[in-house]
Amino acid sequence: MEVCKVCSKILSNIPNDMLEVSLKYCREKLGRADIVDLLKKNDSEAIGYFRYRLAEKVGVYLGEASELVKEVFLIMDTQDEELTITLPLTLIVRVEKYTAALASVVEALEATILEEYRKILSPTCDHLLVYVNSCFVEEEDFLRRRGLAVAVGSLHNPATRVWSRE
Amino acid sequence: MRPNHRHGQVQRRSRSIFFRKLVEAFDLDGFLPGLASLLLDNVPGVDSIVVFLYDDSKKQLVPVSVSGCSKEGLREINLDHGGLSVVGKFFETGRTFLRAKKQVAKVVAQFFYPGYPEDCRPESLLCIPMVLNDGTRIGCLLFLWAHPNSIFLKDLAFFKRAARMIGLFAYKAKTLAQSQEKKHSNLVCTLSHELRTPLTCIKGYATTLLNGGEHWSPDEQREFLKIIDSETNTMKELIDDLLESSMIESGLLSIRKEPVLLQRIVGKAVDDARLRTAKHNIVVSMPADIPVMEADPGRTRQVLDNLLDNAIKYSPDGGLIVIQCNVGEKEVTLSVADEGMGIAPEHLNRLFEKFYRVKSELAGTGLGLPVAREIVEKQGGRIWARSAPGKGSTFYFTLPLAGASYPDIDEDQSGVPHPA
Numbered sequence: 019m020e021v022c023k024v025c026s027k028i029l030s031n032i033p034n035d036m037l038e039v040s041l042k043y044c045r046e047k048l049g050r051a052d053i054v055d056l057l058k059k060n061d062s063e064a065i066g067y068f069r070y071r072l073a074e075k076v077g078v079y080l081g082e083a084s085e086l087v088k089e090v091f092l093i094m095d096t097q098d099e100e101l102t103i104t105l106p107l108t109l110i111v112r113v114e115k116y117t118a119a120l121a122s123v124v125e126a127l128e129a130t131i132l133e134e135y136r137k138i139l140s141p142t143c144d145h146l147l148v149y150v151n152s153c154f155v156e157e158e159d160f161l162r163r164r165g166l167a168v169a170v171g172s173l174h175n176p177a178t179r180v181w182s183r184e
Numbered sequence: 185m186r187p188n189h190r191h192g193q194v195q196r197r198s199r200s201i202f203f204r205k206l207v208e209a210f211d212l213d214g215f216l217p218g219l220a221s222l223l224l225d226n227v228p229g230v231d232s233i234v235v236f237l238y239d240d241s242k243k244q245l246v247p248v249s250v251s252g253c254s255k256e257g258l259r260e261i262n263l264d265h266g267g268l269s270v271v272g273k274f275f276e277t278g279r280t281f282l283r284a285k286k287q288v289a290k291v292v293a294q295f296f297y298p299g300y301p302e303d304c305r306p307e308s309l310l311c312i313p314m315v316l317n318d319g320t321r322i323g324c325l326l327f328l329w330a331h332p333n334s335i336f337l338k339d340l341a342f343f344k345r346a347a348r349m350i351g352l353f354a355y356k357a358k359t360l361a362q363s364q365e366k367k368h369s370n371l372v373c374t375l376s377h378e379l380r381t382p383l384t385c386i387k388g389y390a391t392t393l394l395n396g397g398e399h400w401s402p403d404e405q406r407e408f409l410k411i412i413d414s415e416t417n418t419m420k421e422l423i424d425d426l427l428e429s430s431m432i433e434s435g436l437l438s439i440r441k442e443p444v445l446l447q448r449i450v451g452k453a454v455d456d457a458r459l460r461t462a463k464h465n466i467v468v469s470m471p472a473d474i475p476v477m478e479a480d481p482g483r484t485r486q487v488l489d490n491l492l493d494n495a496i497k498y499s500p501d502g503g504l505i506v507i508q509c510n511v512g513e514k515e516v517t518l519s520v521a522d523e524g525m526g527i528a529p530e531h532l533n534r535l536f537e538k539f540y541r542v543k544s545e546l547a548g549t550g551l552g553l554p555v556a557r558e559i560v561e562k563q564g565g566r567i568w569a570r571s572a573p574g575k576g577s578t579f580y581f582t583l584p585l586a587g588a589s590y591p592d593i594d595e596d597q598s599g600v601p602h603p604a
Contacts, residue, residue, distance in 0.1 A: 083465055084504040086523065118576035119499075122506035122521035126469030 033131040036075040037138060043071040057103050058142055065101040070180070073109055076127065076150060077181025083123055086114040088157070091170050091177035103139050106151045110166050110177055116154045124152045199342060202226045206349050216357060220251035223346060227339065231306070231330045234258060234295070237323035237354055238275075245275065245323060253328070257296045271295070271311065275324055278315040280344065284308045284332050295326065307332040312343055314351030322351040367540075371550070378422055382415035425551040429538060432558045439562045444481045446474050446516060446583075450507060453488040460493075463501040469508045474516065478587035479563055487556045487567075491520040491579045494552065498524035498577070515565065515585055521578040527571040535569055556581070 044053045044067045056064040070092065077090030093108040113120065132149045143149075153166050160167045170177045202222060220233040227233075232252030236245040245261040261271050271291065274281045283291050288309045306328035314322040325347040389408040393400070400408070431437045447470050454468055488507075495505045503523040510517045527535065531542045536557040541550040553567075560567040564584040571577035 083467060084523065085502045086504075116575065117504070117523040118521040118526075118571065118578040119504040119506045119523045120576075122508050122519060122578060123467050123469075123504060126467075126506065126508050130469065 032079065033127065033134045036072060036079070036131065037134050039075055040068045040071040041138075044068050054138060058139060060102045062101040065103060065105075069101070069107050070178070072131075072150075073107060073178075074180040076109060076131075076152070077111075079127065080111060080120075080124070080152075081181050081183060084113075084117075084120055086117065086120065088112045088114060088183050089179060090181040092180050093169055093177050094175050103142060104146055106148050109150065109152045109180075110170060111152050111154050112157070112160050112167075112170075113154050114157050116156055120154065124154075128152065199226050202346070203349060206353050216354070217249050219350060219353075220249040223350075224251040227327075227342070229329070229339075230327050232326075232328040234326040234328070235323065235350060235354075236261070236326065237358075238321050245271065248323075259296065261295065271324070274311060275313045275321065278313045278319075278321070280310070280312045280340075282308075282310050292328075306330060310340075310343065312347040314347050314354070316351060316355060320355065322354050325350060367538075375422070375426070379419060382418045385415045386412050386419075425555065428555045429551045432555065437555075437558055437562065439480045439483055439559070441478045441480055441563070441587075443476045443589075444479050444484065445476055446470070446479075446484075446509060446518070449481055449485050450488065450509065450518070453485055453492060454507060456489070457492045457496065457505075461496045463503075464496055464499055465502070465504045466492075467504065467506045469506065471509065471511055474509060474511055475585065475588035477516065477583055477585065479583050480559070483559045483563070484583065487559050487581060488518070488520070490552045490556045491581075494579070495520050495522035495524065495577075498522065500524070512585075515582040516588075517580055517582045519578050519580045521576060523576045526573040526575045527569065527577055528573050532569055532571060536567065 041053050044056075044064050045051060047067045048056070048064060050056065053064055053068075057068060073090070073092040080087045080090060089112040091110040091112070093110060111120075111124075128148075128150045132146065135149050136143045136146055155165060155167045155170075159165050160170075163171065169175075202225075205222065206219075216235075220235050224230060224233045230252070232250075234247050234251075234253075235249040237248045238244070239246050239260075242260075243262065247255060247258040247260070250258060284307065288306060291309055291311075292306060308329040308331070310327040311324050312327075313324045316322060325343070327343060389412050393405060393408055428437065450468060450470060454466055458466060492505070492507075499505060499522045505523075506519075506521045508519045508521070510519075527542055531540075534540045535542070536553050538551060538554045557567050560581045560583075564586070565582040567579070567581040569577055569579045
């Protein structure tokens with residue numbers, strides 16, 4: 019197996035790229051340059067695009083980092099009109115098994131994303147304690163729809179798959 | 185308060201201190217000779233106490249701790265024919281026995297050489313065999329009185345309890361010594377195996393090159409030399425581990441602190457680790473604001489190398505290895521997490537013991553982590569591990585921030601300033 023190109027970098031540099039890509043995605047989708055201002059005004063459309071693209075980037079990163087990661091879902095915590103920039107981005111990560119290395123990489127990734135996110139959306143997000151919140155569901159629980167796995171197939175508020183190994 | 189009552193309280197306290205000392209004793213070999221004396225201090229009225237331990241290989245009761253009489257006068261009691269001696273008979277059955285005045289001389293003759301010292305000519309004798317619940321015979325505890333009828337039956341319960349505790353204590357000391365012996369014997373086996381494997385390889389390829397070097401193409405010859413080089417490195421690492429271990433034993437492991445940049449040390453360690461494995465994903469997470477620290481760069485690198493080597497060794501191909509660094513108020517914590525087989529809780533506490541190995545079939549001497557611990561602790565840090573079977577492991581170590589300073593980062597040098 020080849021060494022993952024993304025992973026071979028120092029992780030601290032990656033969240034910055036992820037946020038930049040997400041902002042760029044919003045700019046392209048909305049055709050506007052002042053995306054950071056829109057986000058600060060809690061524009062739900064901008065936030066929605068930003069969150070989706072960031073979730074996708076985190077999914078890709080985790081998938082490339084560990085072969086144990088099978089799928090990543092974005093949980094829609096709330097209706098679009100209630101989206102705010104301080105609302106945590108909850109991800110469900112389906113894994114073959116949850117390991118110490120996955121816990122460590124996610125802890126580092128979440129902390130560095132939070133730091134960058136606070137910088138971009140200061141001062142509104144200066145005191146934010148959690149932004150990306152990755153929840154792991156092991157394969158067995160996923161197949162038996164136990165715990166958070168239930169949220170993936172929810173009829174009322176289904177999760178969006180943002181990355182898959184297949 | 186009545187004097188007798190107060191006396192009883194003092195005695196109870198002094199006896200409970202005796203038991204506490206027994207339970208808390210760490211240096212078992214060093215504690216054993218003074219045991220009789222410690223016990224004698226807590227049982228007024230008794231003139232002498234002797235602790236006999238049973239030597240299974242010689243089938244003998246051997247006096248190991250004596251107080252109140254001369255040890256030279258005591259002799260080993262042969263139990264080959266247990267039924268023939270009084271002591272042997274009671275030891276075999278595990279029954280306490282008491283002898284006074286006339287009967288005592290016969291029994292005493294078994295414990296002492298003929299002409300035993302006058303100062304220890306007992307008139308009463310109490311012998312309590314030390315036998316564990318599972319029937320394991322440990323030895324016996326002998327109380328001697330210079331006058332007849334000196335034994336207070338109310339003390340008997342304490343004597344029996346003391347014998348039981350000393351028995352457990354001696355058993356603990358014995359099993360510990362056996363486990364040390366076993367560890368050393370395992371080490372010799374491991375080392376012979378670990379050294380022989382690369383040596384056989386080196387010898388094979390060197391002989392091949394010497395005997396028929398011309399039959400092999402330059403590429404093949406180079407490949408053989410690379411194998412010899414790699415196997416020599418393996419041997420060197422083993423010998424280095426052994427040397428480090430002996431330096432720890434003799435207290436000679438030196439630490440030379442100087443200003444260091446952890447980013448640089450981690451960066452180099454990871455670059456080298458990537459050369460050793462192309463089959464693992466190695467992720468590094470370092471905050472940008474790590475201060476310049478006071479640490480031994482070579483030794484810190486050695487600890488990181490060891491943790492990374494273990495992560496590589498125990499992780500499956502394609503496994504993720506994460507090196508994380510967190511700056512706290514008083515210390516910096518470095519961690520190495522993997523997706524390996526994990527470690528069961530019963531092994532976690534013993535990982536840092538010398539020669540301890542969780543899986544003996546995997547290569548290693550069991551010296552890497554103890555050496556790492558010594559290095560970390562000598563620098564004022566801590567080292568520990570968290571793990572669960574099948575879920576990988578995370579090893580942490582800290583380095584104190586005392587003496588640390590924040591560097592002036594020069595952007596032109598990609599944020600990597602000068603120290604180490």
